[in-house]
Amino acid sequence: MGNANLFASVACEYANFRPGYPAGLFEWLARASPARHAVWDCGCGSGQASVALAEYFDEVFATDVAPEQVTAARMHPRVRYSVAPAERSGLPDASVDLVTVAQALHWFDVEKFYEEARRVARPGALLAVWTYPRPEFLEPELDRVFHHFYSSVVGPYWPPERKHVEARYESLPFPAGEITHPPFALELQWSFEQVLGYVSSWSATARYRKETGANPVPLLRDALRAAWPEDLPVKSLRMPLVLKVARIRAT
Numbered sequence: 701m702g703n704a705n706l707f708a709s710v711a712c713e714y715a716n717f718r719p720g721y722p723a724g725l726f727e728w729l730a731r732a733s734p735a736r737h738a739v740w741d742c743g744c745g746s747g748q749a750s751v752a753l754a755e756y757f758d759e760v761f762a763t764d765v766a767p768e769q770v771t772a773a774r775m776h777p778r779v780r781y782s783v784a785p786a787e788r789s790g791l792p793d794a795s796v797d798l799v800t801v802a803q804a805l806h807w808f809d810v811e812k813f814y815e816e817a818r819r820v821a822r823p824g825a826l827l828a829v830w831t832y833p834r835p836e837f838l839e840p841e842l843d844r845v846f847h848h849f850y851s852s853v854v855g856p857y858w859p860p861e862r863k864h865v866e867a868r869y870e871s872l873p874f875p876a877g878e879i880t881h882p883p884f885a886l887e888l889q890w891s892f893e894q895v896l897g898y899v900s901s902w903s904a905t906a907r908y909r910k911e912t913g914a915n916p917v918p919l920l921r922d923a924l925r926a927a928w929p930e931d932l933p934v935k936s937l938r939m940p941l942v943l944k945v946a947r948i949r950a951t
Contacts, residue, residue, distance in 0.1 A: 712772055717897035720748050721802065725830075725884045725941065730756035732879070732945070734824035735797040742786050742813070743804025747773035753800065754778040761796065763789055787812040791820045799948060801829040806864035810872055817948050827875060827948035831865050835888060835898075835937040841927045842935060846895075849920040854904040857911065862904070868942040875946040886939040892928055895935075896921055 726749075730736055736757045741750045744762035746769055754760045754776045763784040764770050770781045784790050786801075786808040799817045801808075817827055834850050837843035864871050890898070899905055900917055908916045928935070 713897060713901035717894060717901050718746065718748055719886055719888060719898070719939070721752060721830075721941070722884050722886065723752070724882070725943070726752045726756055728882060728884075729753075729798060729800070729826070729828055729945075732881075733757075733798045733826055734822070734951070738796045739798040739800060740789060740791060740796045740817075740820055741800045741802070742789065742817075743801050743807065744773065744781070745769050745802075745804070747776075747779065747781070749800060749802040750774075750779045750781075751776045753798075757798070761789070761791055787816050789816055789820060793819055794822045795820050797822055797825050799825065799827045801827075803831050803865075805829045805831065805869065805872060806861040814873075814875060814948070821949040823949055824947065824951040825949050826879070826945060828943065828945045829869065829874075830884075830941050830943040831869055832886065832939040832941050833865060833868070835886070835890075835939045838936045838938065842924065845923045845927050846920070849899070849916070849923070853916050853919055854899075854902065854908050857904040857907040859903055859907065869944060874944050875948060877946050879945040879947070881943055881945055884941040884943060886941065888937040888939065889934045890937055891934050892924070895924065895937075 738759045738761065739753050739757045741753055741760055741762045744750045744764045747762060750760050750762035751774050758778065760776075760779045762773070762779050762781045763786070765783065765785045767783045770783050773781055782790065799821060834846070837846055896917055899920060905916060908914070
């Protein structure tokens with residue numbers, strides 16, 4: 701499955717169940733940017749980061765290679781969605797103050813993407829990319845069940861690019877001169893159904909269904925239900941964000 705087709709098949713799940721990001725992340729990016737006129741959110745998916753950026757920037761250009769993802773994206777008057785690959789955005793030269801990539805850099809031809817980012821960047825513009833590993837339940841037994849599903853049930857179906865997420869993007873080249881930033885993390889309170897919806901949006905889940913003709917999510921549902929007290933509607937999970945920031949074009 702190509703990258704576009706892979707996420708086209710889970711576009712609705714992605715829009716409904718992928719988590720947003722901490723407000724503090726966008727506040728910090730807005731303060732660090734040389735201006736707040738425009739930002740390019742590349743690989744926007746269903747717009748979780750795009751809409752958040754629109755609270756701080758006058759205009760957000762949000763692109764994704766999968767039309768189904770863009771169709772499912774959340775609307776905002778300052779977000780302009782379009783279908784385009786990361787390496788050919790269609791944006792004008794020197795048009796944005798910030799380029800962001802949320803949980804998508806590992807799908808790109810990164811060197812060609814960096815060339816494109818430099819082309820569309822204004823002097824002093826920043827590049828900010830981030831990823832997150834799997835969420836971890838704070839309760840050990842629930843996390844053991846979840847990790848088994850992640851690594852053993854759908855584990856063989858993760859695309860090769862997943863290795864970069866596991867390596868926290870240290871395996872991918874990145875422009876020199878990284879900028880120091882505060883730590884950020886996702887602190888989640890999820891219901892049983894939210895957890896199942898989230899794993900339904902995984903690329904590994906989509907590949908499992910494609911290659912076996914079966915849905916693996918009921919396997920997690922049954923195992924998780926046995927360890928999840930029915931009288932507790934939500935559980936706490938945590939996902940640290942791995943953020944890398946650099947100035948993509950000199951002033």
